[in-house]
Amino acid sequence: MSILQVRELTKVYGKDDAQxxxxxxxxxxxxxxxxxxxxxxxxSGKSTLMHLIGGVDRPTSxxxxxxxxxxxxxxxSNLAIFRRRxxxxxxxxxxxxPTLTAEENVILPHLLDKRRPDPKKLxxxxxxxxxxxxxxHLPGQLSGGQQQRVSIGRALINDPAVVLADEPTGNLDSxxxxxxxxxxxxxNRQYNQTLLLITHDEKIALQASRIITLEDGRIKRDxxxxx
Amino acid sequence: MRPITATLALSQLRQNRKRTIxxxxxxxxxxxxxTAVFGFAASGIEALRGLVGDQHVxxxxxxxIWMSAIFGSIIIxxxxxxxxxAFRISASERLRQFGILKSVGATRRQILKIVLYEGLYLxxxxxxxxxxxGLLVEWLGTSIGDTLLAPMNKLLTNTxxxxxxxxVLNLPSIxxxxxxxxxxxxxxAFFPARTAAKVPAIEAIxxxxxxxxxxNRKPRAHRLSRLLFGFEGTLAxxxxxxxxxxYRAMVAALTIxxxxxxxxxxxxxxxxxxxxxxxxxxxxxxxxxxTSKEQTLLPQTDELTEKLAAYPDTQLYTLRVDKRYHLPxxxxxxxxxxxTAMSNDGMPTSLRVAxxxxxxxxxAELCRLADVPVGSTILINSTRQLVEGKxxxxxPLTYSGQTLTLEGPEQPLSLSLxxxxxxxxxxxxxxxxxxxxxxxxxxxxxxxxxxxFAKTPDSEAFSKYAWELLQSYVDADTAKTGQYSYNAEDxxxxxxxxxxxxxxxxxxxxxxVGMLSLIGLTSVISAISANxxxxxxxxxxxxxxxxxxxxxxRMLALESVMSALKSLLYGLPLGSAxxxxxxxxxTQQDGFQFVYPLSLPLEAIAGVFVIALITTQYAAGKLRGxxxxxxxxxxxxx
Numbered sequence: 001m002s003i004l005q006v007r008e009l010t011k012v013y014g015k016d017d018a019q020x021x022x023x024x025x026x027x028x029x030x031x032x033x034x035x036x037x038x039x040x041x042x043x044s045g046k047s048t049l050m051h052l053i054g055g056v057d058r059p060t061s062x063x064x065x066x067x068x069x070x071x072x073x074x075x076x077s078n079l080a081i082f083r084r085r086x087x088x089x090x091x092x093x094x095x096x097x098p099t100l101t102a103e104e105n106v107i108l109p110h111l112l113d114k115r116r117p118d119p120k121k122l123x124x125x126x127x128x129x130x131x132x133x134x135x136x137h138l139p140g141q142l143s144g145g146q147q148q149r150v151s152i153g154r155a156l157i158n159d160p161a162v163v164l165a166d167e168p169t170g171n172l173d174s175x176x177x178x179x180x181x182x183x184x185x186x187x188n189r190q191y192n193q194t195l196l197l198i199t200h201d202e203k204i205a206l207q208a209s210r211i212i213t214l215e216d217g218r219i220k221r222d223x224x225x226x227x
Numbered sequence: 228m229r230p231i232t233a234t235l236a237l238s239q240l241r242q243n244r245k246r247t248i249x250x251x252x253x254x255x256x257x258x259x260x261x262t263a264v265f266g267f268a269a270s271g272i273e274a275l276r277g278l279v280g281d282q283h284v285x286x287x288x289x290x291x292i293w294m295s296a297i298f299g300s301i302i303i304x305x306x307x308x309x310x311x312x313a314f315r316i317s318a319s320e321r322l323r324q325f326g327i328l329k330s331v332g333a334t335r336r337q338i339l340k341i342v343l344y345e346g347l348y349l350x351x352x353x354x355x356x357x358x359x360x361g362l363l364v365e366w367l368g369t370s371i372g373d374t375l376l377a378p379m380n381k382l383l384t385n386t387x388x389x390x391x392x393x394x395v396l397n398l399p400s401i402x403x404x405x406x407x408x409x410x411x412x413x414x415x416a417f418f419p420a421r422t423a424a425k426v427p428a429i430e431a432i433x434x435x436x437x438x439x440x441x442x443n444r445k446p447r448a449h450r451l452s453r454l455l456f457g458f459e460g461t462l463a464x465x466x467x468x469x470x471x472x473x474y475r476a477m478v479a480a481l482t483i484x485x486x487x488x489x490x491x492x493x494x495x496x497x498x499x500x501x502x503x504x505x506x507x508x509x510x511x512x513x514x515x516x517x518t519s520k521e522q523t524l525l526p527q528t529d530e531l532t533e534k535l536a537a538y539p540d541t542q543l544y545t546l547r548v549d550k551r552y553h554l555p556x557x558x559x560x561x562x563x564x565x566x567t568a569m570s571n572d573g574m575p576t577s578l579r580v581a582x583x584x585x586x587x588x589x590x591a592e593l594c595r596l597a598d599v600p601v602g603s604t605i606l607i608n609s610t611r612q613l614v615e616g617k618x619x620x621x622x623p624l625t626y627s628g629q630t631l632t633l634e635g636p637e638q639p640l641s642l643s644l645x646x647x648x649x650x651x652x653x654x655x656x657x658x659x660x661x662x663x664x665x666x667x668x669x670x671x672x673x674x675x676x677x678x679x680f681a682k683t684p685d686s687e688a689f690s691k692y693a694w695e696l697l698q699s700y701v702d703a704d705t706a707k708t709g710q711y712s713y714n715a716e717d718x719x720x721x722x723x724x725x726x727x728x729x730x731x732x733x734x735x736x737x738x739x740v741g742m743l744s745l746i747g748l749t750s751v752i753s754a755i756s757a758n759x760x761x762x763x764x765x766x767x768x769x770x771x772x773x774x775x776x777x778x779x780x781r782m783l784a785l786e787s788v789m790s791a792l793k794s795l796l797y798g799l800p801l802g803s804a805x806x807x808x809x810x811x812x813x814t815q816q817d818g819f820q821f822v823y824p825l826s827l828p829l830e831a832i833a834g835v836f837v838i839a840l841i842t843t844q845y846a847a848g849k850l851r852g853x854x855x856x857x858x859x860x861x862x863x864x865x
Contacts, residue, residue, distance in 0.1 A: 051429050056330045056427075076334070077334040080335075081332060081334065082332075083332040084331060095323075095327040097235065099239050109331050109332055112231055112331065112332055
């Protein structure tokens with residue numbers, strides 16, 4: 001069974017004359033361990049799709065099933081709990097909590113669950129992220145690339161069913177972009193982590209195993225990338 | 228292990244140290260005021276216990292309890308506005324952060340808890356500190372109060388109790404202050420917390436809340452603000468309109484301060500006037516009286532007058548009063564106002580009359596004043612009576628040179644009136660008798676009361692001398708004991724006492740207003756600085772299109788000035804109305820008109836602008852640093 005199933009997902013913003021259909025009956029599914037890039041011009045509905053799959057927004061119609069759970073059948077608190085355990089979100093602007101240290105930001109989903117992560121696993125994670133000696137720094141004391149690593153760690157710490165990354169390299173220079181992409185690919189290959197990456201950068205998209213192209217809220221193309 | 232919600236609250240407080248301190252100061256002041264008010268009530272009750280004894284204290288203590296309840300609820304409502312504003316600012320600043328937390332899987336309850344934990348941590352520091360400060364204020368206040376009450380105690384020494392204000396460490400009232408403060412803080416935190424928790428994650432991340440309200444109501448600036456303040460004025464007016472809620476709290480805090488200032492100031496000036504009226508109008512240092520309780524006449528009082536006048540450097544105004552006569556209630560010359568006043572007492576059949584003879588010198592003066600020869604009978608056509616609950620001064624009789632027939636102890640007395648004197652013409656000593664419906668000056672009254680108004684350099688010594696003189700006079704004849712009452716009032720000391728009482732109340736009233744204003748000030752400062760931070764991006768954009776830092780500062784200054792003007796616009800009329808209402812509610816006399824103390828609104832205006840100036844300086848200080856591009860690019864980042 002697919003780890004992620006999107007059925008007839010529709011999102012309409014605004015009312016009456018000002019209505020904008022951001023997503024128009026979008027269907028697709030993703031298998032475990034897939035690395036999918038979602039590309040499209042600005043306004044094509046990429047970010048809306050990501051927010052819906054991530055469960056931070058609710059659709060006008062349609063459904064999203066993550067690991068067998070129809071996420072919009074959950075009430076708000078249960079959705080929040082589901083999200084902290086099964087979905088990892090990575091944003092362009094990192095979106096870290098400025099008052100928490102790098103390590104605390106990474107384990108935030110655990111902390112919200114009133115759990116402590118396995119120290120060995122955390123140490124390994126920080127090591128992979130290259131943050132081992134920066135774990136007590138506040139986000140403000142880190143570079144953009146390091147901040148993005150923290151947010152990747154936060155998205156992955158729970159072994160989520162799906163990781164969603166929205167332009168994760170959009171705010172970084174090319175060298176840092178490359179290292180972030182390497183990191184994401186590493187998690188994808190080594191830990192069989194399902195990854196959805198939203199980008200408008202074709203070069204980045206080509207690193208995925210499959211590319212879905214959105215245009216005006218619909219899927220225009222859905223093709224595998226020949227490695 | 229500390230829950231993450233508590234960690235987040237604590238780290239937020241640590242990071243935003245300046246505002247945390249400001250909020251703590253605000254809460255501390257509120258707690259201090261609540262503690263102090265309850266403490267003063269406890270001291271007041273103790274002071275009364277000293278004065279009236281254990282048995283009677285309960286009948287008076289309710290006054291103190293009510294007063295502290297009223298003051299307490301004013302403080303609490305002002306505190307809720309101010310403290311919840313602090314929480315609201317802190318929560319709305321972090322709306323985006325809450326959105327991130329939600330997207331990472333935080334529930335509403337967890338967001339709510341973060342803000343409530345903040346309240347808890349602030350309380351842990353601010354409440355004990357506030358209680359200590361409150362106790363200090365109480366100690367200081369009671370010490371000042373006790374010093375000011377000293378002249379009163381001097382007067383009270385010949386009676387039973389004395390009145391002392393002492394610092395009372397009343398545990399129940401401290402506990403009550405503690406609970407009320409905690410309740411206030413949590414209540415103040417709860418509503419902003421609930422609002423923040425409700426914002427959907429997606430909106431919080433995108434921060435579309437503000438933008439939405441922009442769409443609904445496009446901020447429009449009055450042409451006036453543009454005309455007065457130029458382009459910066461337009462921008463300032465717009466941003467005030469947009470971030471209405473931050474400014475609303477600031478305007479509310481300032482308005483409350485203005486209203487309280489005016490009410491307290493009004494009360495103060497009214498009280499000073501009343502006190503002046505009650506005592507200081509008698510231009511005498513000491514008032515001595517001897518009264519026969521029965522209808523019997525006093526024996527020769529000339530000897531007493533001589534002895535009193537013999538006191539060094541002393542001048543006397545002597546009045547001999549005969550209070551045995553009555554005027555029948557059906558006398559045709561009685562005015563309708565007097566009839567109304569009399570009907571309060573269930574229509575008596577006759578009115579009390581005072582026949583008065585001043586000493587020879589002052590009698591001659593009165594006759595000259597009325598333009599009649601010495602030996603004439605003069606109607607004092609002025610009385611002060613309660614009419615419909617108000618003390619009113621009016622003419623009791625219509626004068627037409629008539630002959631009045633008075634009912635006396637033996638046979639009726641016919642008095643042919645030669646002249647009249649009305650209110651304004653009267654010497655104050657004669658006006659002293661105005662509680663009699665009818666007062667008539669005659670050539671030679673046989674007195675059953677004698678009054679001496681003395682001007683003397685040492686009123687205390689004179690009063691003592693007079694009192695002992697009267698005592699020996701009364702005690703000389705055992706038959707007289709119990710039939711006579713006498714006293715020598717040291718008016719100068721009473722005046723001193725009222726002055727210090729007035730001063731005492733003034734200090735408390737202004738202390739109260741001052742502390743409330745301080746609480747308001749902390750809120751205003753935190754509102755402004757939070758606003759500057761929230762708008763960093765807006766300022767950067769303005770700079771990038773070529774607005775100078777000076778212009779931005781000007782814009783900020785204008786925002787403060789406009790808020791100040793707005794609070795004055797609400798506060799001055801509201802405060803003046805409240806001032807008038809307290810005047811009408813408290814005053815029983817119409818002897819003096821309601822005089823609007825013009826200096827008060829001027830002081831209020833000056834105060835509000837000083838606050839606006841301080842906050843602007845503070846906000847301008849926050850502006851420095853930060854490159855334009857960074858701020859624009861990272862404006863929506865973290």
